[in-house]
Amino acid sequence: MRSFAKYATAAIFLATSVAIAAQPAVASEVAYVPLGSDNKLVLVDIATDKVIGKIEGLPAVHGLARTPDGRFLVAGSYEGRDRKVKPPAKPSGVSADEHAAHHKPTKSDSAAKSSEISTLSIIRTADRSIVRRVDVPGAVHHVAVSPDGRFAVVTHPAEDRISAINLKSYEVVANFSTGALPNYAVFSPDGKSVYVSNAGNNTVSSVDVTRWIVQWNAVVGASPEHIVLSKSGARLFVNNIDDGSVSVVDVSKRAVV
Numbered sequence: 001m002r003s004f005a006k007y008a009t010a011a012i013f014l015a016t017s018v019a020i021a022a023q024p025a026v027a028s029e030v031a032y033v034p035l036g037s038d039n040k041l042v043l044v045d046i047a048t049d050k051v052i053g054k055i056e057g058l059p060a061v062h063g064l065a066r067t068p069d070g071r072f073l074v075a076g077s078y079e080g081r082d083r084k085v086k087p088p089a090k091p092s093g094v095s096a097d098e099h100a101a102h103h104k105p106t107k108s109d110s111a112a113k114s115s116e117i118s119t120l121s122i123i124r125t126a127d128r129s130i131v132r133r134v135d136v137p138g139a140v141h142h143v144a145v146s147p148d149g150r151f152a153v154v155t156h157p158a159e160d161r162i163s164a165i166n167l168k169s170y171e172v173v174a175n176f177s178t179g180a181l182p183n184y185a186v187f188s189p190d191g192k193s194v195y196v197s198n199a200g201n202n203t204v205s206s207v208d209v210t211r212w213i214v215q216w217n218a219v220v221g222a223s224p225e226h227i228v229l230s231k232s233g234a235r236l237f238v239n240n241i242d243d244g245s246v247s248v249v250d251v252s253k254r255a256v257v
Contacts, residue, residue: 028045028046028047029045029046029047030043030044030045030046030052031043031044031046032064032066032073034058034061034062034063034064034075035061036060036061036062036078037060039056039057039058039059039060039061040054040055040056040057040058040061041054041055041058041061041064041073041075041123042054043055053128055123055128055130057121057130058075058077058121058130059077059079059118059119060077060078060079060118060139061075061076061077061078061121062076062077062078062139062140062141063075063076063078063140063141063142063143063154063155064076064143065143065144065145065152066125066145067145067149067167068145068147068148068149069149070125071124071125071126072122072123072124072125072131072167073122073123073125074120074121074122074123074143074145074152074165074167075120075121075122075123075143076118076120076140076141076142076143076154077118077119077120077121077139077140078118078139078140078141079118079139080116080117080118080138080139080158081116081117081118082116082117116137116138116139116158116159117135117136117137117138118135118136118138118139118140119133119134119135119136120133120134120135120136120140120143120152120154120165121133122134122167122170132170134165134170134171134172135172136154136156136163136165136172136175137156137159137161137163137172137175138156138158138159138161138163139156139157139158140154140155140156141154141155141156141157141182141183141184142154142155142183142184142185143185144185144186144187144194145167145187146187146191146194146209147187147189147190147191148191149167150166150167150168150191151164151165151166151167151173151191151209152164152165152167153165153185153187153194153196153207154185155182155183155184155185155196156182157181157182157183157199157200160177160179160180160181160182160200161175161176161177161178161182162174162175162176162177162178162182162185162196162207163175164209164212173212174212176212176213176214178196178198178205178207178214179196179198179200179201179203179205179217180198180199180200180201181198181199181200181201182196182197182198182199182205183196183197183198183199183224183225183226184196184197184225184226184227185197186227186228186229186236187209187229188229188233188251189229189231189232189233190233191209192208192209192210193206193207193208193209193215194206194207194209195207195227195229195236197220197224197225197226197227197238198217198224199223199224199225199241200223202219202220202221202222202223202224202240203217203218203219203220203224204217204218204220204224204227204236204238204247204249205217206218206251206254216254218249218254218255218256219256220238220240220247220249220256221238221240221242221243221245221246221247222240222241222242222243222245223240223241223242223243224238224239224240224241224247225239225240225241226239227239233251234250234251234252235248235249235250235251235257236248236249236251237249
């Protein structure tokens with residue numbers, strides 16, 4: 001089995017921010033860049049290639065996604081800790097009871113392989129503040145948010161599992177295995193399915209978001225990692241790093257074409 005440390009590379013998430021002024025709104029592209037062990041994100045203005053801000057207090061930040069309305073970022077952590085270890089500090093504006101509720105074990109994570117957990121941080125883009133922290137069972141590699149902004153899905157390669165988080169209630173609603181070393185996740189345009197690459201057994205899984213179960217698996221190339229879904233949602237393009245190939249999966253046929 002490949003070392004989990006191989007996944008500790010930085011991920012870059014592109015977003016669009018809109019500046020409201022007396023003149024018509026002007027959009028500027030901003031890249032939110034997780035800096036891993038530096039425990040922070042930096043914001044880069046793509047037009048000028050300049051760092052224009054930072055968000056700190058994010059332990060081993062890795063994996064990042066934005067909600068469709070642009071209001072929030074969901075940041076994963078590559079740093080696992082024992083369940084008995086004290087969680088990160090409570091965000092301001094959150095009651096002690098609310099904070100404690102999001103750091104309790106859930107029914108769905110009882111089958112996780114290890115006792116390690118990590119903490120997701122929910123960041124409000126308007127003021128760059130951390131508004132919630134949510135514990136998930138295992139270090140996080142990638143994060144995906146559903147098109148309606150209701151769910152976030154995170155992958156836990158070291159646990160051979162993924163988790164789903166309800167972004168309205170901030171509860172972990174599912175934690176289960178899709179295959180060995182789940183790496184990357186992407187939602188279908190209608191939000192009814194989420195596709196997960198499993199680097200450890202050379203498959204891509206389609207997960208039913210209503211029931212949180214695997215609907216089907218497609219065998220792809222060696223060690224699939226990043227995946228991209230076509231705009232129509234009809235085809236998945238899968239990056240297989242160990243054989244230097246790309247697999248094109250027809251979603252309707254559930255197979256490589």
